[in-house]
Amino acid sequence: MTVVRFAPSPTGRIHIGNARTALLNALFARKTAGRFILRFDDTDAERSRQEYVEAIGVDLRWLGVEPDVTVRQSERFALYAEATERLKAMGRLYPAYETADELDRRRKRQQARSLPPVYDRAALALTAEDRAKLEAEGRRPHWRFKLETGIVTWTDLVRGESRIDCSSLSDPVLIREDGTYLYTLPSVVDDIDLGVTHVIRGEDHVTNTAVQAQLFAILGGTIPIFGHHNLLTTATGEGLSKRSGALSLGGLRDVGIEPLAVAALAVLTGSSDAVHPVESLDALAAIFDFSHISRNPARFDPAELAVLSARTLHGLPFVAVEGRLAAVRIAGAMAEPFWLAVRGNLETFGDVIKWWRVIEGPVPPVTEDPDFLAEAEILLPQEPWDFGVWAVWTAAIKAKTARKGKALFHPLRLALTGSETGPELAALLPLIGRARASARLSGRAA
Ligand code: GLU
Numbered sequence: 001m002t003v004v005r006f007a008p009s010p011t012g013r014i015h016i017g018n019a020r021t022a023l024l025n026a027l028f029a030r031k032t033a034g035r036f037i038l039r040f041d042d043t044d045a046e047r048s049r050q051e052y053v054e055a056i057g058v059d060l061r062w063l064g065v066e067p068d069v070t071v072r073q074s075e076r077f078a079l080y081a082e083a084t085e086r087l088k089a090m091g092r093l094y095p096a097y098e099t100a101d102e103l104d105r106r107r108k109r110q111q112a113r114s115l116p117p118v119y120d121r122a123a124l125a126l127t128a129e130d131r132a133k134l135e136a137e138g139r140r141p142h143w144r145f146k147l148e149t150g151i152v153t154w155t156d157l158v159r160g161e162s163r164i165d166c167s168s169l170s171d172p173v174l175i176r177e178d179g180t181y182l183y184t185l186p187s188v189v190d191d192i193d194l195g196v197t198h199v200i201r202g203e204d205h206v207t208n209t210a211v212q213a214q215l216f217a218i219l220g221g222t223i224p225i226f227g228h229h230n231l232l233t234t235a236t237g238e239g240l241s242k243r244s245g246a247l248s249l250g251g252l253r254d255v256g257i258e259p260l261a262v263a264a265l266a267v268l269t270g271s272s273d274a275v276h277p278v279e280s281l282d283a284l285a286a287i288f289d290f291s292h293i294s295r296n297p298a299r300f301d302p303a304e305l306a307v308l309s310a311r312t313l314h315g316l317p318f319v320a321v322e323g324r325l326a327a328v329r330i331a332g333a334m335a336e337p338f339w340l341a342v343r344g345n346l347e348t349f350g351d352v353i354k355w356w357r358v359i360e361g362p363v364p365p366v367t368e369d370p371d372f373l374a375e376a377e378i379l380l381p382q383e384p385w386d387f388g389v390w391a392v393w394t395a396a397i398k399a400k401t402a403r404k405g406k407a408l409f410h411p412l413r414l415a416l417t418g419s420e421t422g423p424e425l426a427a428l429l430p431l432i433g434r435a436r437a438s439a440r441l442s443g444r445a446a
Pocket of ligand 1: 006007008009041183187200201205
């Protein structure tokens with residue numbers, strides 16, 4: 001069974017770029033009947049916040065992504081401590097005492113001599129005595145993972161054959177001076193423990209993969225399949241950050257952008273599939289394929305979202321919105337014909353309220369053309385009404401008054417709906433019903 005995970009650190013609201021990663025994982029799980037894990041990377045107690053844990057859960061649910069399992073790294077420290085001990089016992093984790101300043105000076109010296117700025121492993125040469133002396137001075141060690149030199153290769157789901165020469169990398173720090181873990185080790189420990197089969201994440205993690213592949217090999221034996229997708233950037237090429245509030249999922253939801261529009265844009269941008277509205281996540285899962293993702297940055301214009309969102313609404317079937325309509329008290333036998341009548345005129349879902357008021361009234365009385373409207377009122381067919389009533393009625397008015405085109409339809413629309421434009425009257429009229437139609441044509445608010 002495929003097992004994937006989306007692993008945000010709860011240090012801010014997630015944005016549309018994070019949604020790309022979450023959805024590529026969730027849709028892959030959906031396609032393969034696999035399991036989708038939400039993992040909160042909250043080992044950094046200072047920057048992680050419970051409010052963001054909750055907000056990320058809300059944002060994912062809004063997108064339609066429901067994790068099968070949720071875990072928090074802050075509850076799993078015992079596993080990381082155990083892995084740490086194993087690495088130490090294998091001689092693959094060693095203490096180093098250099099300060100940031102010392103490392104910086106060393107890097108500059110290397111650069112001046114045109115050497116690659118790779119950590120020189122000076123700490124490996126420290127004797128027990130040297131270490132005791134440093135600790136007596138009050139220095140605390142950070143812990144580095146001793147990389148094997150050589151080339152790590154993998155077949156990336158998106159990028160194909162990939163390779164990284166580990167001799168160009170510094171031994172990565174896994175544990176800081178204060179004993180806190182950087183992301184590298186806990187991620188591998190969790191992926192092994194939770195049986196993750198595919199690590200799908202942004203291409204900003206490609207270099208980590210070389211390091212983590214080595215950790216997987218020595219801690220777990222098997223290495224998962226990796227897929228590194230291109231990152232979403234705005235049209236001008238800017239990356240998204242947790243601070244890009246307007247493109248946070250919460251921000252988009254607040255301005256009425258449809259979750260399926262966010263999903264379609266997040267998944268299809270930067271791929272060989274054109275960005276277009278979809279009517280469900282299943283439909284999106286059916287289109288998406290890792291091999292369609294391009295290696296160039298995935299640029300998008302945030303302004304496209306509003307248009308895509310409106311177009312998404314125009315195509316949504318009733319089943320997709322039944323619950324949301326009921327939540328604004330649009331329910332019962334009229335709900336479905338109402339939805340089908342108005343969806344093509346919506347910019348945001350909230351516009352349904354406006355059109356529901358047009359059905360239920362009161363619509364302000366119109367005083368233009370009262371004689372014509374009085375004649376039309378007399379010609380209103382008796383109920384029961386169906387979608388054919390509009391054609392029958394307007395044919396009768398036409399025959400009686402010799403009006404046609406705009407002169408016929410415009411006063412009727414204005415009187416019946418109070419608006420110059422709107423959904424097809426053929427669909428609205430049976431919903432408005434005879435009593436209200438009659439009153440509105442007679443110039444009474446109803
Ligand atoms: N917490 C990491 C991030 O948000 C997770 C990376 C990964 O998927 O391994 O970048």
